[in-house]
Each structure stands twice: as structure tokens, then as C-alpha cells.
Amino acid sequence: xxxxxxxxxxxxxxxxxxxxxxxxxxxxxxxxxxxxxxxxxxxxxxxxxxxxxxxxxxxxxxxxxxxxxxxxxxxxxxxxxxxxxxxxxxxxxxxxxxxxxxxxxxxxxxxxxxxxxxxxxxxxxxxxxxxxxxxxxxxxxxxxxxxxxxxxxxxxxxxxxxxxxxxxxxxxxxxxxxxxxxxxxxxxxxxxxxxxxxxxxxxxxxxxxxxxxxxxxxxxxxxxxxxxxxxxxxxxxxxxxxxxxxxxxxxxxxxxxxxxxxxxxxxxxxxxxxxxxxxxxxxxxxxxxxxxxxxxxxxxxxxxxxxxxxxxxxxxxxxxxxxxxxxxxxxxxxxxxxxxxxxxxxxxxxxxxxxxxxxxxxxxxxxxxxxxxxxxxxxxxxxxxxxxxxxxxxxxxxxxxxxxxxxxxxxxxxxxxxxxxxxxxxxxxxxxxxxxxxxxxxxxxxxxxxxxxxxxxxxxxxxxxxxxxxxxxxxxxxxxxxxxxxxxxxxxxxxxxxxx
Amino acid sequence: xxxxxxxxxxxxxxxxxxxxxxxxxxxxxxxxxxxxxxxxxxxxxxxxxxxxxxxxxxxxxxxxxxxxxxxxxxxxxxxxxxxxxxxxxxxxxxxxxxxxxxxxxxxxxxxxxxxxxxxxxxxxxxxxxxxxxxxxxxxxxxxxxxxxxxxxxxxxxxxxxxxxxxxxxxxxxxxxxxxxxxxxxxxxxxxxxxxxxxxxxxxxxxxxxxxxxxxxxxxxxxxxxxxxxxxxxxxxxxxxxxxxxxxxxxxxxxxxxxxxxxxxxxxxxxxxxxxxxxxxxxxxxxxxxxxxxxxxxxxxxxxxxxxxxxxxxxxxxxxxxxxxxxxxxxxxxxxxxxxxxxxxxxxxxxxxxxxxxxxxxxxxxxxxxxxxxxxxxxxxxxxxxxxxxxxxxxxxxxxxxxxxxxxxxxxxxxxxxxxxx
Numbered sequence: 001x002x003x004x005x006x007x008x009x010x011x012x013x014x015x016x017x018x019x020x021x022x023x024x025x026x027x028x029x030x031x032x033x034x035x036x037x038x039x040x041x042x043x044x045x046x047x048x049x050x051x052x053x054x055x056x057x058x059x060x061x062x063x064x065x066x067x068x069x070x071x072x073x074x075x076x077x078x079x080x081x082x083x084x085x086x087x088x089x090x091x092x093x094x095x096x097x098x099x100x101x102x103x104x105x106x107x108x109x110x111x112x113x114x115x116x117x118x119x120x121x122x123x124x125x126x127x128x129x130x131x132x133x134x135x136x137x138x139x140x141x142x143x144x145x146x147x148x149x150x151x152x153x154x155x156x157x158x159x160x161x162x163x164x165x166x167x168x169x170x171x172x173x174x175x176x177x178x179x180x181x182x183x184x185x186x187x188x189x190x191x192x193x194x195x196x197x198x199x200x201x202x203x204x205x206x207x208x209x210x211x212x213x214x215x216x217x218x219x220x221x222x223x224x225x226x227x228x229x230x231x232x233x234x235x236x237x238x239x240x241x242x243x244x245x246x247x248x249x250x251x252x253x254x255x256x257x258x259x260x261x262x263x264x265x266x267x268x269x270x271x272x273x274x275x276x277x278x279x280x281x282x283x284x285x286x287x288x289x290x291x292x293x294x295x296x297x298x299x300x301x302x303x304x305x306x307x308x309x310x311x312x313x314x315x316x317x318x319x320x321x322x323x324x325x326x327x328x329x330x331x332x333x334x335x336x337x338x339x340x341x342x343x344x345x346x347x348x349x350x351x352x353x354x355x356x357x358x359x360x361x362x363x364x365x366x367x368x369x370x371x372x373x374x375x376x377x378x379x380x381x382x383x384x385x386x387x388x389x390x391x392x393x394x395x396x397x398x399x400x401x402x403x404x405x406x407x408x409x410x411x412x413x414x415x416x417x418x419x420x421x422x423x424x425x426x427x428x429x430x431x432x433x434x435x436x437x438x439x440x441x442x443x444x445x446x447x448x449x450x451x452x453x454x455x456x457x458x459x460x461x462x463x464x465x466x467x468x469x470x471x472x473x474x475x476x477x478x479x480x481x482x483x484x485x486x487x488x489x490x491x492x493x494x495x496x497x498x499x500x
Numbered sequence: 501x502x503x504x505x506x507x508x509x510x511x512x513x514x515x516x517x518x519x520x521x522x523x524x525x526x527x528x529x530x531x532x533x534x535x536x537x538x539x540x541x542x543x544x545x546x547x548x549x550x551x552x553x554x555x556x557x558x559x560x561x562x563x564x565x566x567x568x569x570x571x572x573x574x575x576x577x578x579x580x581x582x583x584x585x586x587x588x589x590x591x592x593x594x595x596x597x598x599x600x601x602x603x604x605x606x607x608x609x610x611x612x613x614x615x616x617x618x619x620x621x622x623x624x625x626x627x628x629x630x631x632x633x634x635x636x637x638x639x640x641x642x643x644x645x646x647x648x649x650x651x652x653x654x655x656x657x658x659x660x661x662x663x664x665x666x667x668x669x670x671x672x673x674x675x676x677x678x679x680x681x682x683x684x685x686x687x688x689x690x691x692x693x694x695x696x697x698x699x700x701x702x703x704x705x706x707x708x709x710x711x712x713x714x715x716x717x718x719x720x721x722x723x724x725x726x727x728x729x730x731x732x733x734x735x736x737x738x739x740x741x742x743x744x745x746x747x748x749x750x751x752x753x754x755x756x757x758x759x760x761x762x763x764x765x766x767x768x769x770x771x772x773x774x775x776x777x778x779x780x781x782x783x784x785x786x787x788x789x790x791x792x793x794x795x796x797x798x799x800x801x802x803x804x805x806x807x808x809x810x811x812x813x814x815x816x817x818x819x820x821x822x823x824x825x826x827x828x829x830x831x832x833x834x835x836x837x838x839x840x841x842x843x844x845x846x847x848x849x850x851x852x853x854x855x856x857x858x859x860x861x862x863x864x865x866x867x868x869x870x871x872x873x874x875x876x877x878x879x880x881x882x883x884x885x886x887x888x889x890x891x892x893x894x895x896x897x898x899x900x901x902x903x904x905x906x907x908x909x910x911x912x913x914x915x916x917x918x919x920x921x
Contacts, residue, residue, distance in 0.1 A: 014504060021502045038502035047507065050514040065561055067522030070515040071615035078616075094503070101508055116502065162525070170562050316578020325577060393579035399569045403587040409579055422575045433564050458570030463562035470562070 277331015
């Protein structure tokens with residue numbers, strides 16, 4: 001039975017958005033998508049630019065770097081270099097999704113399916129988000145952060161706060177715990193504890209340093225049998241917050257705020273392919289169902305397919321627009337392929353993925369969504385077919401050799417290698433240099449020593465000195481960076497002296 | 501489950517604070533960029549904002565990252581011709597991650613950060629720390645003009661000023677006020693009549709009496725006029741005196757053979773700066789261009805900067821013409837008069853003392869400010885020395901020497917530096 005389409009024009013109204021949302025929600029529920037309640041907010045292009053430049057935080061403290069992001073977004077948008085994103089969605093409960101007023105009705109439906117049901121269910125159920133983020137509390141926390149920063153600006157001057165934030169931002173990627181489980185956030189507790197924490201921390205720090213009055217440097221050069229910290233620490237901002245000798249209490253709180261926000265965004269950085277793949281797979285599936293049920297007309301589905309195709313386009317490596325693997329393309333291809341393997345497995349699939357063959361695809365996909373991050377998801381599910389479809393190949397670039405080498409392509413002998421390599425490529429630990437706090441000279445000059453564990457002979461980039469300056473500003477004393485080479489040799493490679 | 505909210509009416513300038521902070525933070529870089537940008541403009545072409553470019557490295561936000569080099573293995577899509585074991589030459593560029601890696605070479609280079617300043621911001625940067633000398637002494641708002649502004653409504657006026665909405669609103673309330681007691685009575689009477697008719701016949705005296713009363717009431721209601729003279733409201737406009745500030749700026753330039761195009765360009769920038777500054781202070785500015793060699797001529801901007809003349813130089817001719825124009829068109833009690841003169845310093849020797857005298861006796865008492873720039877790398881000539889004595893007597897006279905384009909901005913700043921109060 002063909003039903004009457006919901007709408008035939010491309011102009012949206014609030015009633016039509018509501019109707020679409022109802023229908024899409026109904027179909028999503030029939031597939032068992034488990035979501036937070038949605039809060040759909042219609043905004044203008046200018047507001048979208050605002051949202052854009054605050055890196056997706058609906059409430060943010062003020063800082064020039066957001067202004068910079070805004071200016072560059074504005075410039076690009078005005079010049080037509082860039083369409084604005086159709087949507088921004090925030091991992092909160094209720095899940096906030098922005099729809100832009102300029103979108104056509106079809107685009108609004110696409111965004112609703114993509115963000116309000118795709119991303120939303122991912123946020124709610126993926127193990128990383130469940131472990132690391134607390135959707136109920138984030139908005140409150142951001143509000144607390146904004147007010148706290150403003151309060152500090154009033155009390156200690158805008159410049160001082162800004163410099164502290166600059167330094168924290170430089171180290172933001174090193175402000176996350178990769179393995180420890182974070183504490184839950186709650187506004188009330190946060191505020192109540194904040195004052196207490198301030199006092200206590202300062203007291204502790206003072207204790208630490210009072211016992212260690214500096215003495216002449218030569219006595220202490222190599223006397224440090226017991227290092228501090230005893231084990232290297234990966235969370236630089238945490239270490240600074242707890243141990244930097246000269247920070248004021250409010251500065252420690254700001255370090256903490258930046259660290260918390262970094263931690264909140266950390267799962268998003270680890271699940272780009274999965275998250276986008278999941279949302280894209282679902283907008284594709286849900287809207288096609290709408291079409292099958294006769295709720296949308298041909299014009300709708302053609303407009304939708306056009307945008308969808310643009311989103312999942314993967315330019316080849318020699319295309320002028322190539323800038324790496326498109327997470328939408330890879331994620332969508334993999335999600336679709338998992339469904340295919342469940343429903344119509346080939347002999348190859350039976351060999352590679354015996355566990356998937358002839359299972360319920362809804363359950364299988366749901367399991368994949370809940371329990372993986374990009375790295376493990378690719379290692380687990382990247383099939384030969386997807387490798388062939390995307391024509392993946394791996395290139396070895398060794399700066400000691402004159403030429404690049406093609407180490408694997410999409411053939412029988414290459415599948416395994418490509419899968420492993422692509423999985424590594426999405427390991428954040430490989431993307432960012434592994435730099436940890438190694439030692440603090442407690443008896444001598446109070447300098448902080450970081451250690452860079454080098455792999456594959458990859459050096460540090462040219463902004464290292466600048467970052468060390470920022471760290472030096474927080475730490476208040478000299479900062480050194482040693483590189484530990486693969487053969488175990490350690491060498492002092494960067495040094496920043498802070499004079500007193 | 502879902503809630504749909506229209507947020508479009510919420511403020512859209514959430515980023516304004518951050519934008520301001522960015523501009524504040526990189527003030528120095530932006531100021532430099534603004535000074536560069538001014539070089540490309542015509543004197544009066546300041547009606548729009550400006551794209552400002554500052555080097556990306558100045559405003560970068562550093563993070564730890566891997567540098568180029570070492571060993572890296574990467575996956576790329578879209579293989580066509582490669583098989584395992586192929587060796588391919590390293591593509592241009594550092595490190596190399598396969599071809600097509602340096603995607604956008606169109607548009608803005610990666611190493612510049614480009615954004616737009618509004619006109620006001622642009623000028624703000626331009627004129628920071630600058631102020632006209634003796635600004636307090638000059639009574640800026642000399643001339644007053646009358647402006648007609650709205651001032652509510654009035655009960656009398658001409659028909660073209662009738663405010664229809666107001667008038668009808670008045671009429672409506674008057675009708676309600678006058679009619680409603682009558683209507684209320686009418687209503688009561690009608691109810692009475694109905695009740696009476698249940699008991700009595702149509703021609704009973706009581707009924708007839710009541711009907712008559714009802715008729716009267718209806719008549720009275722109808723006689724309340726729909727609109728009355730009394731309801732009319734007129735838009736009220738009153739004249740307001742408001743101070744206007746106007747200025748005239750004289751641009752005087754030597755166009756004799758020794759002034760080549762490069763020197764004229766320098767002069768142009770100088771005039772432009774003065775003009776820009778005046779627009780900050782005055783609403784209305786007129787420009788008078790006087791060019792001279794042995795004789796002086798008033799011309800338009802195009803001719804002023806681009807037509808070529810040859811011949812000797814008699815500066816006094818221009819000063820004479822300026823004085824004459826002031827006398828004819830710009831009475832000094834109504835106009836703030838500024839003058840900027842550019843020359844390469846050449847003058848017919850006997851003429852220089854005459855210039856000095858014209859300035860001291862005729863021109864300087866009339867003008868607020870007179871700036872003279874000498875564009876030359878040579879030694880000063882006699883005009884400079886004569887002008888020095890003018891400078892001694894008049895604080896509102898300034899002179900400077902400029903050697904190349906890069907000197908202009910500092911010179912300009914020096915001319916108009918804020919004076920310690």
C-alpha cells in the first residue's frame with residue numbers, strides 16, 4: 001500500500017520537521033536504536049558559525065583561539081570556499097542537534113536521521129563514551145567552566161588567564177588519561193569541591209617543595225636514585241595540575257578544566273570512522289525505509305542520494321582534492337559490508353568472518369558499535385571486499401631510502417597487512433608522539449624532564465620548542481625533553497631554561 | 501521524545517567576544533598589516549573594511565607533533581597501477597605520503613591567515629595613538645544645522661501628516677466609550693421587551709413605549725460618528741539643531757618635471773592618511789586639489805595625481821591660489837581648514853621668501869593645521885629653510901622629510917602624535 005508522502009515541497013516548517021522526526025524515530029526504534037531524547041535546535045548560518053568555532057561546545061569559555069577559528073570560518077564561508085556543516089551534534093543528554101535554517105526539507109530529514117538517531121545512539125552506547133563521558137553533566141560542567149574562567153578574568157586579569165589557557169591548550173592532547181577511568185562530573189559536587197580542592201592542593205604542593213629546598217646543582221646532578229614520579233606519567237596536564245610548584249590555585253583549576261574538556265572529546269577522536277560510519281549507515285537505511293513506505297517521494301530520495309554520495313566520496317590518492325582517507329567513506333563502506341556479510345555472505349566471507357555469516361545483521365552491527373573504537377574496529381571487521389572496493393594500498397616511506405616502496409596492495413597476500421596497518425594508522429598512540437613526564441629534579445633546579453619515546457626514527461616537529469615554552473610557563477622552572485631512541489640510548493634533545 | 505526548538509532569535513554574535521579577543525591579542529601584527537593595506541587605495545576610498553593578512557606562524561597554536569623524516573607506512577585509497585614491491589620516486593615536498601598530498605594550492609596560501617576587519621576597526625587601528633594637535637582648542641562643532649526629527653503626535657497639522665493608525669485607534673476608543681453605556685441600556689430594554697411580549701400584546705401602551713425608547717437608543721448609538729475631527733492625530737516633526745562639523749582639506753603638490761611618479765605616489769599616500777584622519781573627526785570633508793609648477797591650478801583628483809607637467813617651480817602661486825579659494829568658498833569661521841603640501845623641495849630661489857610671507861601673513865592664521873612634506877634624498881633647499889621660520893612661529897605648522905615609501909607611516913604618526921595634555 002502506497003501512502004501519501006509527508007511533503008512534496010522542499011520548504012521546511014516546524015510541523016514537517018516534527019512529522020519527519022516522528023516517522024524516522026519510529027523506524028529507528030523498530031531497528032532497536034537506543035537513543036537519548038533529542039533536542040533539535042533550528043539555528044541560522046551565523047549561529048552555525050558560532051557553534052563551529054567553539055569546537056562543538058554549546059557553552060564555552062572565552063578565548064582568542066575560538067575567535068581565530070570564527071574568523072577563518074567566516075572568511076571561508078563568505079568566499080564560498082566552504083559550505084557549512086549541515087549539522088552539529090553534541091554528546092549530551094538530551095542530545096542536542098543543530099539544524100541550519102538554510103537547509104532544504106530533505107537535508108533536515110537527512111540531518112535528523114544522521115545526528116539525532118545515528119550519532120545519538122552511538123554516543124549513548126559505545127563503550128568509550130560510556131566510560132569517559134557523562135552526557136548528563138557535560139552542559140553543566142561547561143557552564144561551570146565558563147563562569148569560573150570569567151570569574152578568574154575579573155579577579156586576576158584577562159591577560160593572565162589567557163596566557164594560562166594558551167599554555168593549557170598547547171598541551172591539551174596530553175591532558176587525557178588513556179587507561180584510567182575518569183571521575184563522574186557533576187555541577188553541584190564540582191562547585192562544592194572546587195574550593196576545598198584549591199586549598200588542599202596548594203597545601204600539598206607547598207609541602208612537597210618545602211622539604212626540597214634547592215641546593216647547589218653539582219651535588220645533585222646524578223644523585224636522584226628515586227625519581228619523581230616513580231613511573232613515567234602520560235597525562236602531562238594532570239601532572240602539572242597536581243605538582244607544578246608555582247601555580248596559583250586558580251591556575252590549577254583552569255588546567256583542570258582544560259584537561260576535563262580534553263578528556264570529554266577524547267572518545268570522539270578515537271571513534272571518528274565508526275561514529276561517522278554508523279551515523280551514515282543509519283541515515284541511509286532509515287531514509288530508504290521512508291521511501292519504501294511511500295512517505296517520501298522520488299524528488300526527496302534523489303536529492304538525498306546526491307548529498308549522501310558527496311559525503312561518502314573517497315577521492316583516490318592522486319586526486320587534487322585528496323586529503324587522506326574519508327572517515328565517512330570508510331566507515332559507511334565497512335558498516336554496509338558487515339550487513340552484507342550477515343545477509344549474503346560469499347565463500348571468501350565464510351573463510352574470513354565465520355562468526356558473522358548468517359547472523360542477524362542488526363544485532364551484529366549493534367555489537368560492533370558498542371564494543372570497539374576505530375583501531376580495533378578496523379582490525380576486527382575490515383574485509384577483503386572493502387579493501388578491494390577502496391583499492392587500498394600501503395606505502396612505506398623511509399627517509400634513508402631514495403624511493404618509496406609499495407608494501408601491500410589489495411590482493412590476497414596484502415589484505416592482512418593492509419588491515420593491520422590501517423588499524424595502526426587509527427591508533428592515536430601512533431599518531432601523536434609518545435611524550436611522558438619522566439622526572440622532576442626536586443633537590444636541584446626543580447626542572448621537569450619529559451621523555452619522548454621514539455619509534456621508526458620519527459623526529460619531533462618544529463613546534464616542540466614552542467610547546468616547551470608553554471609547559472615552562474606552567475611549571476615555572478626549566479623544562480627538558482629527552483629522546484629515548486629505539487636502541488635504548490637517551491639524549492637530551494630540547495631544553496628550555498627558565499631564569500629566576 | 502524529541503523536542504524542537506527555534507533558536508534563530510537567540511543572539512547570533514556569540515563569537516563576538518572571542519573575535520575581539522583575537523584582534524586584541526594580535527594587535528601589533530594587525531597594525532602592521534593595516535599599514536600595508538593602505539598602500540593600495542585611493543584617497544577617498546575608505547568606505548569599506550579591509551582584508552587583513554597576517555603570517556600564520558605568528559598566531560599558530562603549537563602542539564607536539566611528529567616532524568618529517570623517519571620511517572612511516574601509510575594506507576592510501578585508489579590504487580591503479582601499483583603492485584607489491586614497486587618502488588616509486590618520492591614526490592616533491594617534504595616527507596611525502598603519496599601524491600596529491602598538498603591539496604589546496606589555490607586561494608590563500610597556507611602561511612597566511614586572512615580575515616576581514618570592519619571599516620571602523622580598520623580605521624581604529626590606523627589612527628591609534630594619533631590625535632590632531634590642539635584638538636581642544638579648535639572648536640570642532642562650529643556650524644549648526646537643523647535636522648527634522650520625529651517627536652510623537654500632535655492634534656493639529658496638515659492632512660499629509662495624518663497618522664491613520666493613531667487616528668483610527670482614537671476614533672475606535674471614542675466610539676466604544678460613547679456607545680457602550682447606550683448599548684448596555686439597549687440590551688436591557690430589548691430583554692424587557694421580549695419579556696413583556698410574552699405577557700402582553702403588540703399594541704399595549706407599555707410595549708409601544710418600550711419600542712419607542714429602543715428606537716431612540718438605536719438612533720443615539722448610530723449618531724456617534726465613525727470618525728471625528730477630534731480623533732485626528734498628526735505625526736509631529738520638530739526641528740532640532742545639531743552641530744555639524746565640516747572641514748576642507750587642501751592638497752597642494754608640485755608637479756614640475758622633477759616630481760616623478762614615484763614621488764607623486766608617496767605624496768598621494770600622505771594625502772590619503774591626512775584624509776583618513778580627518779574623516780574620523782569631521783562628518784563632511786571637502787577636498788581641494790591644487791597642483792602647481794610655475795602657475796597653480798585647481799584640478800580634480802585624477803588630474804592631480806596622474807597628469808604630467810613640466811617646467812619650473814613657483815610654490816607661491818599655489819599658496820596664493822589657496823588663499824584665494826579660502827576667501828571665496830571656505831570662510832574660516834565656518835570651515836575647519838587643513839592643508840597638506842608635498843614637494844621635492846625645488847623652488848625658484850627668489851620665490852621661497854615670498855612663500856614664507858604668504859604663509860605667515862595670510863594662510864596660517866586661517867588654517868587649523870598645515871603639514872609640509874619634502875620628498876627628497878638630497879640636501880634641503882632654500883624652501884625648507886624658509887619654512888623652518890614659519891614652524892617657529894606657528895605650532896600648527898609641521899614639516900617633515902620623506903625619503904621612501906616606507907617612511908610615510910612613521911612620518912605621519914610623528915606629525916599627528918598625541919600631545920601630552
